[in-house]
Amino acid sequence: MTISGLVFYCLVASMLGSALVGVIVARRGPALVGSFLVCMFSLAGIFAIIDAHLLAVAQLLMSMALGLLLYFTNGLLSGFAAGGGDLRGPGRWRWLVAMMGVGAAGGFGLVLFRLSGEVPADLPVPLPAAGVSPALAGSRALGISMFGDYAIAVVGIGLLLLTAVIGAGYMGRRGLG
Amino acid sequence: MVGLQTLIAVSALLFCVGLLGVFIHRNVIALWIGVELMLSAGNLALIAFNRHWGSRTGAGHGADAQVLAFVILAVCVAQVVVGAALLISSSRNRDSLDIEGANLLKW
Numbered sequence: 001m002t003i004s005g006l007v008f009y010c011l012v013a014s015m016l017g018s019a020l021v022g023v024i025v026a027r028r029g030p031a032l033v034g035s036f037l038v039c040m041f042s043l044a045g046i047f048a049i050i051d052a053h054l055l056a057v058a059q060l061l062m063s064m065a066l067g068l069l070l071y072f073t074n075g076l077l078s079g080f081a082a083g084g085g086d087l088r089g090p091g092r093w094r095w096l097v098a099m100m101g102v103g104a105a106g107g108f109g110l111v112l113f114r115l116s117g118e119v120p121a122d123l124p125v126p127l128p129a130a131g132v133s134p135a136l137a138g139s140r141a142l143g144i145s146m147f148g149d150y151a152i153a154v155v156g157i158g159l160l161l162l163t164a165v166i167g168a169g170y171m172g173r174r175g176l177g
Numbered sequence: 178m179v180g181l182q183t184l185i186a187v188s189a190l191l192f193c194v195g196l197l198g199v200f201i202h203r204n205v206i207a208l209w210i211g212v213e214l215m216l217s218a219g220n221l222a223l224i225a226f227n228r229h230w231g232s233r234t235g236a237g238h239g240a241d242a243q244v245l246a247f248v249i250l251a252v253c254v255a256q257v258v259v260g261a262a263l264l265i266s267s268s269r270n271r272d273s274l275d276i277e278g279a280n281l282l283k284w
């Protein structure tokens with residue numbers, strides 16, 4: 001078994017295991033959403049392993065945005081987040097949600113912009129070089145390859161990290177961290 | 178190289194776990210998560226089939242299904258955002274996340 005095969009099966013085990021834990025065992029909201037996040041991140045890894053790089057980036061961003069949305073919705077509704085129980089009041093956590101949402105939307109937008117700029121109406125099918133799968137060649141045609149043009153993933157993840165840092169700083173300043 | 182059968186089996190398992198979550202939970206957020214798992218399983222199957230048949234026929238380049246799955250992801254996020262707004266509004270009126278009590282639109 002190759003290294004990538006081993007990583008693939010580890011990711012599959014992580015994805016299915018966390019999904020099962022989330023569905024069967026987890027009873028509290030944060031545990032449920034945490035299991036969901038682990039499952040979705042593992043799925044993003046699986047997409048990357050099978051050369052669906054574009055989708056791996058999109059899945060990563062979507063998981064982060066969705067996980068946070070579910071987490072804070074759950075927090076708002078069950079009231080475990082500080083100040084989050086009162087939906088009419090100025091919830092402090094909503095700043096973090098808003099910033100993460102903007103970051104994720106920015107990442108999505110970048111992917112979409114890159115896609116719209118790179119894909120001609122009649123996308124030429126590149127002849128895959130020896131040892132390169134057609135899927136990987138297709139990803140390269142879109143300008144997304146593992147190392148050279150992976151800047152879009154770095155930018156998207158960087159945006160999310162930046163918003164997370166800003167959000168953590170905000171919460172720390174307010175004594176919520 | 179991961180084969181088609183493996184990917185389809187993983188996708189089917191993930192779909193079953195999502196379906197199980199939808200059946201055994203009554204909490205709306207848990208139901209959501211189950212539906213998201215099923216959607217992701219569908220995406221995985223889509224990518225797997227595209228990867229298999231695209232490479233066999235020579236017509237596919239591996240990006241078609243990715244673009245389609247990307248659109249599915251965007252729609253899924255929009256659906257969750259609208260659903261969250263509905264959920265928050267509904268829970269303010271009912272004070273509960275139990276799906277059994279949501280009978281506002283019932284005749």
